Amino acid sequence: MIDILGSPVYGNITVGEILFSAVVMVLAVILAKSVTMYLRRIIGDRMEKNYRELILKLVYYLIILIGFVTILPVLGLNPSGLLVAGGITGIVIGFASQSVVSNLISGIFILWEKPIRIGDQVEVSGISGFVEDINVMSTILRTYDGLFVRIPNQTLFTGNITNYTGNVVRRFEYRIGIRYSDDAERAIGIIRRVIDEEPFALKNPSPAVFVDELGDNAVIISVKIWSPVQVWYDVKMRLLAKIKAELERSGIEIPFPQRVVWFANELELKDSGKIG
Amino acid sequence: MSLFGIYPLESLELDEDGIKIELRRNENVLSYIRQTENETAEKIISSDGNLVVNPVEPVNLPSCVTNYLLIELKKNVVIAPKAEAAIFVKFPVEVGVFVSGSGDIELVDVFSLARQKYTLYGDPRNGIVCRYWKSDVYQSIPDLEPLREGLMKLEIRNGFDEWVEVSRCVLDVYLMKIFYSDELVFSNVKMDIESKSTAETRFVMEPLNRNMRKAVEIFTPRKVRIASKRFFMEWGL
Numbered sequence: 001m002i003d004i005l006g007s008p009v010y011g012n013i014t015v016g017e018i019l020f021s022a023v024v025m026v027l028a029v030i031l032a033k034s035v036t037m038y039l040r041r042i043i044g045d046r047m048e049k050n051y052r053e054l055i056l057k058l059v060y061y062l063i064i065l066i067g068f069v070t071i072l073p074v075l076g077l078n079p080s081g082l083l084v085a086g087g088i089t090g091i092v093i094g095f096a097s098q099s100v101v102s103n104l105i106s107g108i109f110i111l112w113e114k115p116i117r118i119g120d121q122v123e124v125s126g127i128s129g130f131v132e133d134i135n136v137m138s139t140i141l142r143t144y145d146g147l148f149v150r151i152p153n154q155t156l157f158t159g160n161i162t163n164y165t166g167n168v169v170r171r172f173e174y175r176i177g178i179r180y181s182d183d184a185e186r187a188i189g190i191i192r193r194v195i196d197e198e199p200f201a202l203k204n205p206s207p208a209v210f211v212d213e214l215g216d217n218a219v220i221i222s223v224k225i226w227s228p229v230q231v232w233y234d235v236k237m238r239l240l241a242k243i244k245a246e247l248e249r250s251g252i253e254i255p256f257p258q259r260v261v262w263f264a265n266e267l268e269l270k271d272s273g274k275i276g
Numbered sequence: 277m278s279l280f281g282i283y284p285l286e287s288l289e290l291d292e293d294g295i296k297i298e299l300r301r302n303e304n305v306l307s308y309i310r311q312t313e314n315e316t317a318e319k320i321i322s323s324d325g326n327l328v329v330n331p332v333e334p335v336n337l338p339s340c341v342t343n344y345l346l347i348e349l350k351k352n353v354v355i356a357p358k359a360e361a362a363i364f365v366k367f368p369v370e371v372g373v374f375v376s377g378s379g380d381i382e383l384v385d386v387f388s389l390a391r392q393k394y395t396l397y398g399d400p401r402n403g404i405v406c407r408y409w410k411s412d413v414y415q416s417i418p419d420l421e422p423l424r425e426g427l428m429k430l431e432i433r434n435g436f437d438e439w440v441e442v443s444r445c446v447l448d449v450y451l452m453k454i455f456y457s458d459e460l461v462f463s464n465v466k467m468d469i470e471s472k473s474t475a476e477t478r479f480v481m482e483p484l485n486r487n488m489r490k491a492v493e494i495f496t497p498r499k500v501r502i503a504s505k506r507f508f509m510e511w512g513l
Contacts, residue, residue: 167400199338199392203408205400228341228394228405 013076021071028067032060050117050134057136099154100137106157107136116156121164124156165229169202172225172236176243177218182252184211184219191223194246200235202226217257278422278458279371280489283327290329293389293423297373299327310373310385317385325377330491331426331461332372333449335407336386343450344507346397346406347428351413353442355434355469363432364414365445366425368392368407369461374492383494389424397446398511406446417460417484426454426461429484434469440513442467447477448507454491455483462488475513478506 005016036056043052072078111134116122120131122141129143139156141149164170178187188209195201195209205226212222223243227235244254279292285306288299299321300307306321335343347365355361368390374381395408412418420427434440445467455462464480483490 168403168405169396169400196393200341200394202405203393203395205396226396226400230341231339 011076017074021074024071024074025067028064028070031067032063035063036060048117049119050114053118053133054111061136099152103137103153106153107134107138110134110139110153110157111136115161115166116163120166123162123164124151125159127151168229169205169226170229170232171205172227172232174223174225174240174243175212176221176223176247177215177254178221178247178252179255180219182219184221186250187221187247187252190246190250190252191221191243194239194243195223195225198235198239198242200227200231201239202228218255279329280331280422280456280458281329283329285321285323285325285327285375285377288327293421295371295387295389295423297329308373308384310387312387312389315387317387319384321375321384323375323377325375328372328374328376328381328492330372330374330489331369331422331454331456332386332491332494333452333454334368334370334388334390334409335449336370336372336494337388337392342394342405342407343448344397344404344406345447345449345452346395346408346444347447348408348410348444349413349442350410353413353432355432355440355442357434357437357439360431360433363430364417365411365428365430366409366418366420367411367428367463368409369422369424369426371423372492372494376492381492386494389421397444397509403511404446407449420460422456422459422461426463427484428463428465430465430467431480432467432469436469436471438472440469440472442469442475442513444513445477446507446509447479450495451479451507452493453479453481454493455488456491457485457488460484460488461491469513473510473512475509476506477509 005019006014008014009018036059039056039059040052043055047055110116116131116134116139118131118134122128122131124139124141127141127143127149129141129147129149132140132142132148134140136153138150138152141151143149176187176191178184188211191209192207195207201207202225207226208222208224210222211219213220225235225239247254279290279295279297283290283299286299287301287306288297290297294313296309296311298307298309298311300309304322308317308319308321308327310317333343334345345367347367349365353361353363368388370386370388370390372383373385374383376382390409393408395406396403397406398404417427430445432442445465447465452463462484464482464484465477466480467475467477469475
């Protein structure tokens, strides 16, 4: 047994030293997971989720790094020597790991710049959903359909990011058509009253309700409403149905497409009944 | 007479201003039923203890999206340099129902008869969403309906060297101190003006009279941590 552990694998490095290194790394991983789990429990909801996850990741990778640096001398590698001995190996590894490093650097910049946070609703590269996690290499989205999407941080960092919940409030718009025979001013008054009764249709910035277009089939009323980002979609869904019901109750209808046709000659109508 | 008070967790029936609160004993548990004009809430309460009904911070309905209250004054108050003024305004009342016992207290229901409306204070990027309330300015205590409106004493101190016009007051209600009696819901606020457009607001632990009872606030059972005891109005007065 002692002979096997003491037998060299390469240079002076023995099987025992490799096993020792493996055990140290496994212990480092176990320790990192235990410490982050403990910290997660202690921090709980006292810190914003975004910052909490960032701290936990830093602690996790720091412990792994300490474990890795510890086993380097055991494996016959001098950490200070590694720093100096870049050379050709460094260039080769650099080229090979270009995208990995790019994702890593992008991840660090995203965590630093914070264009998105965990829990935000975003659109990135045509994919919309909730930010589930921001890792060093990639960002995880959960689409509105519940799909898991992993986006490399490089794609995220270099692409356009639309953060729907980046500000405290946001605006949404309806375009409501009414008949030409209806009183537009009255319709605007009714819409304003419905908006005023909705708690989360903000008082300020005030909602805008105005005739925006004289369309082919209808007078188009534009309705623009600001709402807190946490509830804007609920308000948007709820309010349109209320506006429609209230307009209909007041005899104002949303018209179907229609076209007036003029004939060059009067139509000859068949008169089936004979006047006696 | 009002709904406010502390009641033992036994069969109970309260009816006031269109609000009906009922506790029905059903073997080992109690059924809690609350009815307002267009809403009913029901819960099962399993333990012995007390039922506490009192006014709470008015930011919980229809759902909690903020912890700020903005009171817009119907008439602006103009204050001379280094002068002080005390006025009364009204604020919306939300009623909280708690169960207490075994050293802990838990919120079971919140309802309100007051109008609910929200607004933005500041700009869309950095501003804050606030519960909105518009109030007249009173020199003395006005008539009030304690289940709908509370009375707020607003002491404004102008520490600035120029005249300042105040049109609104923004408050962080996590710091709110509410006192109540059968006739009145009361809160005391100080506003320290620092410039033409900035001020600090804070609640003061001081009832209108000694007969008033201190309300159980929602942030106590929720164990919300308080970062600061003041709110800084930085986007205009």
